[in-house]
Amino acid sequence: MNNNFEKLIEYFLKFPGIGPRQAKRFALFLAGEDKKFVADLGQLISKIKESVRQCPSCYRFYGSVSGGSSQCGICSNLNRDNSILLVVEKDADLQNIEKSEVYNGRYFVLGGTIPLANGSAKGGTGGLRFRELFEKVKVLLQSSTREAKHLEVILALSATIEGENTSRYAEKILEPLLSKGGQEIKITRLGRGLSTGTELEYSDSATIANSLRSRC
Numbered sequence: 001m002n003n004n005f006e007k008l009i010e011y012f013l014k015f016p017g018i019g020p021r022q023a024k025r026f027a028l029f030l031a032g033e034d035k036k037f038v039a040d041l042g043q044l045i046s047k048i049k050e051s052v053r054q055c056p057s058c059y060r061f062y063g064s065v066s067g068g069s070s071q072c073g074i075c076s077n078l079n080r081d082n083s084i085l086l087v088v089e090k091d092a093d094l095q096n097i098e099k100s101e102v103y104n105g106r107y108f109v110l111g112g113t114i115p116l117a118n119g120s121a122k123g124g125t126g127g128l129r130f131r132e133l134f135e136k137v138k139v140l141l142q143s144s145t146r147e148a149k150h151l152e153v154i155l156a157l158s159a160t161i162e163g164e165n166t167s168r169y170a171e172k173i174l175e176p177l178l179s180k181g182g183q184e185i186k187i188t189r190l191g192r193g194l195s196t197g198t199e200l201e202y203s204d205s206a207t208i209a210n211s212l213r214s215r216c
């Protein structure tokens with residue numbers, strides 16, 4: 001195998017959930033496709049940064065319309081409930097919850113969970129958006145004073161040791177806001193029936209609705 005082929009495999013290995021065997025299968029698949037297919041795919045990949053924008057408010061990626069609002073459709077929608085914030089690990093979780101149409105609050109994409117190995121290392125938060133989460137909750141608190149007396153932050157992270165750690169860390173980060181100015185912030189977790197991030201990504205509407213109802 002030549003160098004480029006190996007390099008391509010290395011890139012596929014960086015994709016979420018892709019192991020060495022799948023990475024190699026992808027590379028072999030591409031090698032077997034015709035030139036146009038590969039060229040079209042290459043084009044799409046090289047343009048992805050221009051066609052997709054990251055929302056500065058919830059941090060999800062969305063297809064950008066030129067000249068549109070700088071925030072995504074969910075964040076700029078005035079009809080959504082500012083008194084609930086659902087914190088998810090990744091875009092796919094958010095997309096599936098949206099599809100289920102059982103939630104009408106705000107979102108925040110944290111970017112994953114803190115890897116266990118990093119737990120005690122420098123910084124230790126795996127580049128996740130904790131600072132941004134703090135800011136987001138602060139902004140929501142300010143805007144919700146007019147509409148509601150309370151703000152609920154639902155931590156919808158994986159029911160794994162990593163997810164548990166991450167949720168606890170998030171609670172610690174938000175702690176200084178809990179006692180601010182007479183407003184009530186409630187931090188909750190999703191209820192049973194739906195526990196891991198992967199489940200969130202693939203759950204049906206009924207399960208999502210159930211876990212939201214039974215949050216605690």
Ligand SMILES: [Zn+2]
Nearest residue numbers: 055058072075
């Ligand atoms: Zn957004």
